[in-house]
Amino acid sequence: xxxxxxxxxxxxxxxxxxxxxxxxxxxxxxxxxxxxxxxxxxxxxxxxxxxxxxxxxxxxxxxxxxxxxxxxxxxxxxxxxxxxxxxxxxxxxxxxxxxxxxxxxxxxxxxxxxxxxxxxxxxxxxxxxxxxxxxxxxxxxxxxxxxxxxxxxxxxxxxxxxxxxxxxxxxxxxxxxxxxxxxxxxxxxxxxxxxxxxxxxxxxxxxxxxxxxxxxxxxxxxxxxxxxxxxxxxxxxxxxxxxxxxxxxxxxxxxxxxxxxxxxxxxxxxxxxxxxxxxxxxxxxxxxxxxxxxxxxxxxxxxxxxxxxxxxxxxxxxxxxxxxxxxxxxxxxxxxxxxxxxx
Amino acid sequence: xxxxxxxxxxxxxxxxxxxxxxxxxxxxxxxxxxxxxxxxxxxxxxxxxxxxxxxxxxxxxxxxxxxxxxxxxxxxxxxxxxxxxxxxxxxxxxxxxxxxxxxxxxxxxxxxxxxxxxxxxxxxxxxxxxxxxxxxxxxxxxxxxxxxxxxxxxxxxxxxxxxxxxxxxxxxxxxxxxxxxxxxxxxxxxxxxxxxxxxxxxxxxxxxxxxxxxxxxxxxxxxxxxxxxxxxxxxxxxxxxxxxxxxxxxxxxxxxxxxxxxxxxxxxxxxxxxxxxxxxxxxxxxxxxxxxxxxxxxxxxxxxxxxxxxxxxxxxxxxxxxxxxxxxxxxxxxxxxxxxxxx
Numbered sequence: 001x002x003x004x005x006x007x008x009x010x011x012x013x014x015x016x017x018x019x020x021x022x023x024x025x026x027x028x029x030x031x032x033x034x035x036x037x038x039x040x041x042x043x044x045x046x047x048x049x050x051x052x053x054x055x056x057x058x059x060x061x062x063x064x065x066x067x068x069x070x071x072x073x074x075x076x077x078x079x080x081x082x083x084x085x086x087x088x089x090x091x092x093x094x095x096x097x098x099x100x101x102x103x104x105x106x107x108x109x110x111x112x113x114x115x116x117x118x119x120x121x122x123x124x125x126x127x128x129x130x131x132x133x134x135x136x137x138x139x140x141x142x143x144x145x146x147x148x149x150x151x152x153x154x155x156x157x158x159x160x161x162x163x164x165x166x167x168x169x170x171x172x173x174x175x176x177x178x179x180x181x182x183x184x185x186x187x188x189x190x191x192x193x194x195x196x197x198x199x200x201x202x203x204x205x206x207x208x209x210x211x212x213x214x215x216x217x218x219x220x221x222x223x224x225x226x227x228x229x230x231x232x233x234x235x236x237x238x239x240x241x242x243x244x245x246x247x248x249x250x251x252x253x254x255x256x257x258x259x260x261x262x263x264x265x266x267x268x269x270x271x272x273x274x275x276x277x278x279x280x281x282x283x284x285x286x287x288x289x290x291x292x293x294x295x296x297x298x299x300x301x302x303x304x305x306x307x308x309x310x311x312x313x314x315x316x317x318x319x320x321x322x323x324x325x326x327x328x329x330x331x332x333x334x335x336x337x338x339x340x341x342x343x
Numbered sequence: 344x345x346x347x348x349x350x351x352x353x354x355x356x357x358x359x360x361x362x363x364x365x366x367x368x369x370x371x372x373x374x375x376x377x378x379x380x381x382x383x384x385x386x387x388x389x390x391x392x393x394x395x396x397x398x399x400x401x402x403x404x405x406x407x408x409x410x411x412x413x414x415x416x417x418x419x420x421x422x423x424x425x426x427x428x429x430x431x432x433x434x435x436x437x438x439x440x441x442x443x444x445x446x447x448x449x450x451x452x453x454x455x456x457x458x459x460x461x462x463x464x465x466x467x468x469x470x471x472x473x474x475x476x477x478x479x480x481x482x483x484x485x486x487x488x489x490x491x492x493x494x495x496x497x498x499x500x501x502x503x504x505x506x507x508x509x510x511x512x513x514x515x516x517x518x519x520x521x522x523x524x525x526x527x528x529x530x531x532x533x534x535x536x537x538x539x540x541x542x543x544x545x546x547x548x549x550x551x552x553x554x555x556x557x558x559x560x561x562x563x564x565x566x567x568x569x570x571x572x573x574x575x576x577x578x579x580x581x582x583x584x585x586x587x588x589x590x591x592x593x594x595x596x597x598x599x600x601x602x603x604x605x606x607x608x609x610x611x612x613x614x615x616x617x618x619x620x621x622x623x624x625x626x627x628x629x630x631x632x633x634x635x636x637x638x639x640x641x642x643x644x645x646x647x648x649x650x651x652x653x654x655x656x657x658x659x660x661x662x663x664x665x666x667x668x669x670x671x672x673x674x675x676x677x678x679x680x681x682x683x684x685x686x
Contacts, residue, residue, distance in 0.1 A: 054613075061613050062613055249608070249612070258606040258609065260604060260605075260606055261575075261603060262608070263603055265589070265605070266570070266592050266595070266620075268620035269590070270397075270405055270620070271620070272621050272625060273619070274620075275619070276617040276618070277612035277615055277616055279612065279613070279615055
């Protein structure tokens with residue numbers, strides 16, 4: 001057997017402001033031999049999320065920063081090519097934090113442990129609706145948002161992988177759902193395919209005026225993926241007992257210094273509102289429940305989703321940047337190999 | 344009996360920016376004769392709270408704005424001088440929303456209904472620890488803050504009527520409590536009399552540096568009375584699962600336009616924090632429980648308090664302004680008459 005060469009992308013400098021392709025460097029190295037308990041995974045799809053931007057900064061957070069010189073951390077789906085672990089067989093499809101690389105040597109135990117993808121599940125689904133982004137929508141909307149029938153829900157980043165699922169779950173719970181997204185194509189998808197009641201194009205519309213028009217009784221739940229001015233516009237229009245679910249703040253992820261926050265914070269007092277952040281990892285013990293329910297909704301056609309699949313390991317940094325350029329429609333993925341096994 | 348003349352202060356213009364004495368005008372009018380069900384109250388003490396600033400703006404809030412030409416709304420304690428209501432006798436001490444005036448004609452029913460002050464309770468206590476300010480501290484700290492033994496609690500406006508009670512309740516629950524106040528006198532009172540573990544003088548200290556030094560494990564509960572930069576400094580230092588209790592934001596009550604909010608909002612995501620506002624009126628059904636417990640703590644010497652008592656109805660607007668000048672130490676009151684009856 002010829003020696004396998006692993007092509008990978010390593011973090012070589014920490015971004016100051018907007019992340020650049022030059023913060024990463026391609027490297028090649030032979031795939032090492034396995035030791036007991038390890039498996040060798042050939043990465044098929046790599047997952048990209050805005051939250052990965054936070055892993056590049058050298059400051060304490062919910063996960064340690066990616067080390068300089070280390071392979072860039074990322075979720076992925078792959079195929080087991082060799083196994084010295086009795087729990088995994090060659091041909092198994094697995095998901096895990098395989099990183100921006102063609103081959104990953106991984107072992108059981110810990111948060112980075114791979115897990116098997118059940119047969120019959122489309123290869124990319126564990127990275128989108130049944131992955132971190134879908135789970136984030138599920139727990140954020142249901143646990144922090146506590147939607148009640150007839151309530152008005154606003155979702156920003158609504159055409160994204162998390163926002164689109166959050167909005168559709170809110171619809172399943174009987175809410176009126178307004179999505180905020182950038183551009184007519186995304187907005188059309190929200191109302192025509194994803195069942196949103198209305199969509200606001202933040203690039204063209206006056207967001208505040210549109211919100212006032214579409215939410216005459218105020219906003220009961222605001223599911224925030226962007227922060228910044230849109231968060232402020234929503235805070236200005238909350239209903240009594242509103243819940244603001246802080247899921248992400250992509251508008252400021254690439255700022256050198258955090259910009260000032262919303263002016264309308266005192267509305268939380270007047271309207272007895274709650275604003276709460278969360279990290280989906282904390283819900284690990286309930287992932288099974290959520291994956292089961294999300295999987296059922298997808299198979300019944302109650303949740304639709306879009307995937308933006310780029311190709312080739314050489315395009316990993318460029319694919320990551322698409323998230324911050326607003327180019328992706330739905331879940332951003334990178335395909336780097338064809339499955340060979342039984343998957 | 345000579346005709347009684349009521350001296351009162353009416354709102355004559357809405358403040359733009361800082362409230363001015365000239366926004367109010369003194370007026371005199373004969374006290375009208377009572378009709379069935381009414382009582383005539385001679386106001387003894389008037390209560391002043393920062394939140395009253397919000398009642399002057401013509402915008403929807405948790406209470407309707409004070410109308411132009413109307414007597415300024417305020418809580419007070421008074422004595423029943425005439426009664427055509429079987430529930431009240433001449434000489435009863437009552438509390439209610441009597442306003443900035445010497446005489447108030449009031450009736451039962453609704454939120455403005457007077458209630459009797461039990462015998463033996465000091466006259467001013469229903470306006471301070473056993474009044475809105477103490478109740479606000481009680482429900483805000485216990486219900487929203489959910490203090491646990493050993494946690495670190497930071498209170499701003501800590502020498503004020505609400506902050507000082509919130510901090511002392513946190514101490515009773517076994518927390519480490521740091522107060523933020525303006526000036527050495529207030530800070531000394533916090534640590535020497537009110538049992539706070541430490542105090543930060545925001546006029547002299549580097550608040551952020553002091554917080555880092557005094558809260559090495561981060562802030563579990565921040566009870567916010569001021570907003571602005573101090574809120575931001577606390578958000579920058581929250582511990583995992585922190586609760587930020589939004590009680591007030593005196594730093595911006597008199598701003599023409601709300602200033603930008605905290606830069607460190609995304610910390611709520613990283614640390615799974617919660618920020619929540621509330622209005623004490625919502626807890627009306629539980630006021631009895633709270634007054635009972637607060638009263639016990641006061642009588643046992645476990646909660647101490649300070650009152651800043653000005654005198655004379657003519658000084659009502661000037662007394663109100665003391666709150667925004669940071670002049671009051673503890674609960675701001677105005678005494679406008681001596682009790683005549685059995686109280």
